[in-house]
Amino acid sequence: MTVDVLPALRAKARAAAHSAAAEVCVCGTDTTVLADRPDGTVVRHAGTVAKAHASDTDPAELTVRMSVAANPELTGVLLPPLSPTAVELHGRPVTFWPYGTPVDRDDPDAAPWEEAAALLAYLHRTPQSVLPPGLPPMRGPAKAARAIARLHAAGPHPAAAPVLRAWAVLPAWARNEAPMPDTRTLCHGDLHLGQLVRAQAGDWLLIDIDDLGRGDPAWDLARPAAWFACGLLPPDEWARFLTAYRKAAGPAVPADSDPWPALDVPARALTVQTAALAIAKSVAEQRPLDEVEMSVIDACDRMSAHPPELADGFAK
Incomplete structure (x- = not known):
């Protein structure tokens, strides 16, 4: 049975968006679901995006890929993560990123x-x-x-x-x-x-x-x-x-x-x-x-x- 990762992922995003992992958020900002697919569930809270990667993601390979995105040599090319390592949530690795404005599909x-x-x-x-x-x-x-x-x-x-x-x-x-x-x-x-x-x-x-x-x-x-x-x-x-x-x-x-x-x-x-x-x-x-x-x-x-x-x- 597939575990619904969204509730816990919302909590992770809120905690990451605020330096203290308070259970009650007082910033008045909703947590928005940006994508919910088997290969990636993504939520946003304030300026923080949390992504739950696919369950079959290789943790070691993800860590290496994260290190590339965090490398200062690629500043201005790849969006750097907020943290260089992932955390686990219901068997899926979760990474944290700064929010960026996507391309406007309507224009x-x-x-x-x-x-x-x-x-x-x-x-x-x-x-x-x-x-x-x-x-x-x-x-x-x-x-x-x-x-x-x-x-x-x-x-x-x-x-x-x-x-x-x-x-x-x-x-x-x-x-x-x-x-x-x-x-x-x-x-x-x-x-x-x-x-x-x-x-x-x-x-x-x-x-x-x-x-x-x-x-x-x-x-x-x-x-x-x-x-x-x-x-x-x-x-x-x-x-x-x-x-x-x-x-x-x-x-x-x-x-x-x-x-x-x-x-x-x-x-x-x-x-x-x-x-x-x-x-x-x-x-x-x-x-x-x-x-x-x-x-x-x-x-x-x-x-x-x-x-x-x-x-x-x-x-x-």
Whole structure:
């Protein structure tokens, strides 16, 4: 039976927001639930955010990832935790963070594409000397494989076939069946605009270190690249993102030539991941697929007919 972690997590957030762990809060501020999913339950009290990570989170790997976020060398790139260590709550590790203002989903014209790209470039240029021993691989391919597992668990679905065909033609590393070809670069592992917050100082910062680790930096550009390829991200927004990444000397793509040999495999993997999750969610919610979800599945159908361009060094 799954334990409801919310009541205790609210109390933890209140206690962390006030230096004394008083049972009665007198600040007049409510505790707000920001997310409540199996992979992360997040609450806010005043300026403090408490996150209960997934129950299968590796404590040692989380500690290493937290140390990266707390490293002064990454000030201005990653949101630093309020405490460098996690506490346990009902078998789930809980971490504490300062609150930051998220991207406004209702104002797409104000989306900080340039800021996101620059932050990624700075993250990818982190010197090897800053990376701590034991930093695990970034979890992008593992999340894609988990999405495929969810698709299988959802049962037969008429839209599943093209998604599984597109998955089958990916190289083994993109399916999390072999080591990544590049493990020198610090990567976020799950980049989208929901992973940015504006700190009190007004600067944008990257959040969510659950998937942080060594890996192929192209994976961090894969979601916007996939959206662009599927027609879900306008060309000018993609151009803004890619231009800003290159201007900040990001190493994932060439500075002045075709970026797609580097982006093709990760973008395909993110397209398959998105499609697999869309089908699994539609089954769970007992609803038909919507137009956006179908566009991603249609992209999988096109991809499955054309094997990916494998850049130099990619597993074949």
